[in-house]
Amino acid sequence: MQITRRATFSASHYYWNPDWSPEQNARVFGKCANRAGHGHNYTLEVTVCGVVDPVTGFIVDLKWLRDLIEREVIDVYDHRHLNLEVPEFAQTIPTTENIAIAIWNRLAAAIAAGSSARLTSVRVYETPEIFAEYDGELA
Amino acid sequence: MQITRRATFSASHYYWNPDWSPEQNARVFGKCANRAGHGHNYTLEVTVCGVVDPVTGFIVDLKWLRDLIEREVIDVYDHRHLNLEVPEFAQTIPTTENIAIAIWNRLAAAIAAGSSARLTSVRVYETPEIFAEYDGELA
Amino acid sequence: MQITRRATFSASHYYWNPDWSPEQNARVFGKCANRAGHGHNYTLEVTVCGVVDPVTGFIVDLKWLRDLIEREVIDVYDHRHLNLEVPEFAQTIPTTENIAIAIWNRLAAAIAAGSSARLTSVRVYETPEIFAEYDGELA
Amino acid sequence: MQITRRATFSASHYYWNPDWSPEQNARVFGKCANRAGHGHNYTLEVTVCGVVDPVTGFIVDLKWLRDLIEREVIDVYDHRHLNLEVPEFAQTIPTTENIAIAIWNRLAAAIAAGSSARLTSVRVYETPEIFAEYDGELA
Amino acid sequence: MQITRRATFSASHYYWNPDWSPEQNARVFGKCANRAGHGHNYTLEVTVCGVVDPVTGFIVDLKWLRDLIEREVIDVYDHRHLNLEVPEFAQTIPTTENIAIAIWNRLAAAIAAGSSARLTSVRVYETPEIFAEYDGELA
C-alpha cells in the first residue's frame, strides 16, 4: 500500500564534466553544456509505503511529509542554481537521474525515523517528457 | 501485461475519529476535520493484468470494465458524501488510502469472475498532488 | 496586457432552491440536489490588466496578488461547505457561475485599491470539463 | 534506477477480426469496428533501467533514445493508418495492448545493443483515460 | 458572463484538395495528405454567454447543453472518418479551423432556440499544441 505526494521547484542547472574539453562537453551534452545555465519547473513525486493506521486511516501524515519535503528539498533547491548552490551537485552533474538519487538521500532516513512508513520511490520530472525514478537501488 | 482504465467522481468527505475529542481531531486532521465536509474531484485508475487474447487483441473488454466501474464505484460514490452515504465509510475514515482499499474490494472479485484478467492495482488521486495505490496487500 | 494567477481550493456544495419541492429540485438539479453534498477541486484563474511598470517589469506584484487571493478566497472557501459556511451562498446557489461572481466581488475593489492593476476576469473550473468566466458585467 | 522518455504520434486504426461476420465485429468492438477508421493522439512512455554512468550522470543518452524512438516508432506510426500501413498490424488488431507489444519489439534489442541500459516498460496511452503497459512478459 | 463545457471525440481525417495533383497536395499538406488517413483525440470547448437565472443560478442547464453537444456533434463525429462519413466535410477539408466552424454551425441555432443563452465561441484542440477558436465571424 503506497501513498504519493507531489511537489514542484524551479531551478537552473547545466551539464559539464570538468575533466573534458569544452568540445567534448558540447558533443556529449549538447545545449545542456551551456555554462550560462538554463532551467526547469521540476515536479517531484515522493512515494512511501506502509500499513494504514486504523486510528487515522493514514500510512503517513501527509502534512508532516509535505513539511519534510519542503524543508529538506524545496527550501534547498527552489529558485536555486543546482550546480552552484546545492552542495550535492558541486561534484556531481545534476542530471534528472542524479537529482532523483539526491532527493532520495535527503528523505529516506528522515521518513524512516519520523514515521512508520518507508520511502519506496522518488520520481523527478525535468519536463513533462522526461522523468527519472529511483527506488534506492543503484542498478 | 497490463491495461488501465481511468474514471472520475466528485464527492464530499471529512476526517473524524469518534473516539477522540474535537480538539484531538482538529490537531491530527487539521482542516479535514471540519464536520460540514469538503470535497474533491477524485480520479481513479483501475489496472488489470492478463494475457492478450489473440482473437480480440484485448486483455479485458474495456467497455465491460468501464460498465463494471460505473456500476460498482461511480454510481455509489459520485455526487455523494462518502462518510454519510457510502456504507464502507460509516465506520472507516475515507482517507485516500481507505478509498483505494474500498474500491479494490468492490472490484477485485467481480473482475476475476467476469473476465480472464486479474486486478493488479487501484490508484486514487484526491487531488493532482496526492494519490494512493493499493495492490491487494495491506502492508 | 494581462497577467493571470491560478489557485485551487477543495469544497463541498449542493444545489437547492428552497422555494421548490424536493421533486422539483431533483428534476432540475439531478445528482447535485443531494442534500448530503458533494465536492470538487476547484481551480481559480484571476486575471488582471495594467501597464508594465518599467522599474519592476510587473503589472502587479504576484506575491501580493497571491496573498490577497489566499486571504480573501482560499482561507474562506477551502475545505469548507460553500452552502453552509460561506456567507454569500447562504441565499445564493453556489453554481460555478455564482462562485465566479462571488470571487470577483471579493477581489475587484481590493485589487484596484492595492495596486495599479485592474481585475479583468475570474475563471472558475468546477472540473476540467466545466468552467465559468466573469468579467464584471452580469449579461 | 529508471528513466523515461515520452513521445507522441497521431494515427488511425479500427478493430476488425476477418474471421468474424460484420455483426460479430460490431457486437464485440462497437464503434471501433467502423471500417472507415478513427484515430487518436497516442502518447508513448519508454522506460529503461541501468546504472548511472559517473562520467555523464546518465543511464542512457536521452538524445540517442529520442532519435531511436523517432526512427523506429514515430516515423513509422505517425500520421499513418496502423491497420493499412504498418506491417505488424496487417494481421494483428492494433489494440492499445498490441501497440505496446509492437513498440517493445521495435525498441528492446536496439536499446540493449546501442547502450548499457535495458528496456523495462513501454506504456501507450490511447486517450488520457486508457493506457496499456508491457514489460516484455506476455502474461 | 460565460460558461464553457468541454467534450472529446476521436476521429480520422486527411487533408486533400481534389483540384491539385498528388505532388501539390503533398507539398502543401505534408504528412496530412496521406490518403489512408490519420487521427486525433479532439477536445472541444463550447462557450455560451447569458444572464445568470436567479432561480437556478445557471446561465444554461449544463446537462441540456451536454446532451445537445452529444447529439449534434459527438454522435456524428466520434469514431468516424471526418472526410468520408461526416457530410460537411465531403467538400470541405477538415482542418481544425473548418471543424470549429462546422461545430458552431451545428450548435448556434439550437442553443439560441432551446435556452436563453447564446453561443459565443467554439474552441477545438486537434492536439494539445494546436487549437482553433471561432466566434461566428469568419474574418
Added chain:
Amino acid sequence: MQITRRATFSASHYYWNPDWSPEQNARVFGKCANRAGHGHNYTLEVTVCGVVDPVTGFIVDLKWLRDLIEREVIDVYDHRHLNLEVPEFAQTIPTTENIAIAIWNRLAAAIAAGSSARLTSVRVYETPEIFAEYDGELA
C-alpha cells in the same frame, strides 16, 4: 477566427534592478533576485487571426508558423540564460510580462509579412500557475 500554436522552451533568469541596492532587490523580488539564477519550462501560445483560405482550409500554414517560432524564439531562448544571453533582456527584466512583449516583437511583423494572418496574442506560461498575455497594446 483564430488559430493557436503552442511551443515550449527551458531557460534561466533572475529579477534584478541595477539601480537598486541588493536589499531592495531582495525585498521586491524575493527568491527571484538570487543572482545565480533559476529556471522554468516556459510554454508559449501564439495566436493569429485571419480568413480561412477556401483552397487549403487554413488561416495560416501551421508548419510555416512552427518554423518561424522555432527560428525567432526557441532557437534564441531555449537552454539559455535570458538575462545574460538574450539581447532584449540585457536592460529589461525578463518577467513573464516582458517575455510576452518581447516574443510579440519578434513575431508580429514576420507573421504579417509572410502570411495573410495577423498576430492577435502571445501568451507565456512561466509555470502552470502564472501566465501573461499580450495583444500588442501596452496598457
